[in-house]
Amino acid sequence: MALLAYQEAASAQEASKIIGMDKASISRCFKNMLDASLIMMDSDPADGRLKIARLTGKGRELHDSIVGVALERERAFMSVLSPAERDVFVNLLQRLHENLPQVEIATSTYLAENFHGAADRRAGKKRRSAGSVGE
Numbered sequence: 001m002a003l004l005a006y007q008e009a010a011s012a013q014e015a016s017k018i019i020g021m022d023k024a025s026i027s028r029c030f031k032n033m034l035d036a037s038l039i040m041m042d043s044d045p046a047d048g049r050l051k052i053a054r055l056t057g058k059g060r061e062l063h064d065s066i067v068g069v070a071l072e073r074e075r076a077f078m079s080v081l082s083p084a085e086r087d088v089f090v091n092l093l094q095r096l097h098e099n100l101p102q103v104e105i106a107t108s109t110y111l112a113e114n115f116h117g118a119a120d121r122r123a124g125k126k127r128r129s130a131g132s133v134g135e
Contacts, residue, residue, distance in 0.1 A: 005063045009054045020100040
């Protein structure tokens with residue numbers, strides 16, 4: 001929801017890359033938000049197979065009503081750190097986030113080397129979820 005509030009629109013694939021969650025989880029989240037009328041889904045004009053999520057008025061209203069609570073929780077959470085420590089912490093989190101693609105590669109490699117067939121099953125799940133809401 002926060003991503004859609006910030007970016008206005010995203011596909012499940014795009015959201016998964018930005019957030020660092022697998023696309024199937026994002027698709028399920030989009031489906032739940034769609035069922036709750038928090039988002040609407042439209043076909044991408046450039047690629048009709050791709051579904052783009054956008055917040056509805058109800059979704060924007062919910063986001064705006066909880067963002068203050070989230071910011072206050074963040075302020076309280078970070079209050080034990082000095083400004084310099086906060087900068088280091090945020091930098092470390094950004095570096096870890098940027099490394100998520102390498103985590104996916106390492107996971108696939110490990111599965112392929114140690115659990116023959118597991119990587120194929122994992123890839124099959126990803127292919128099957130490609131047709132789910134939010135592709």
